[in-house]
Amino acid sequence: MLAGPVRLHYLLSGITQIDVKTLTLRRLVVLCRRGRFPLGLFPPEPRARRWVLALQAYDGLTAGASHREIAMALFGETIVRDDWNGRSQYLRLRVRRLIQVATALVQGGYRDLLG
Known part of the structure; x- marks a missing residue:
């Protein structure tokens, strides 16, 4: 060109x-x-940090890690120990959402990032 x-x-x-x-x-x-x-x-892409976390969660899932183990790897053992079985389910839900985002990206959603 x-x-x-x-x-x-x-x-x-x-x-x-x-x-x-x-x-x-x-x-x-x-x-x-x-x-x-x-x-x-x-x-800078404001969603990039979330995409990185999502793909790390997906890597953990495909390696056989439990959601709790994924949370520990992403957010630290202290947070998981204190909040995993707490009154709120925010941490469990966050891991689930990250896995959903990553699954969508892996199944072709990454193409939407290019536009």
Whole structure:
């Protein structure tokens, strides 16, 4: 693309994701002009930390770890010891949700992260 003329066809339809689509075009234009990715147009992904935790939980699950063992690996033994059997089920639910997110990602949902 950088070596010569290129004809691009980019469909911008619908208003619901217009910001994402125009950002992609802005990134491409700057890449073509400067020959590098512009850091200012790639802000940190706020959901990245959750995706990492989810994939770590999935790794634990596929290795045969129990939900409690996964919680200990992710959040620490002290928190699990204090809260696992507490009045609230927040920790158990958090592990379940992380596994659900990871399962969806592994089953093809990762493609949605690229858009």
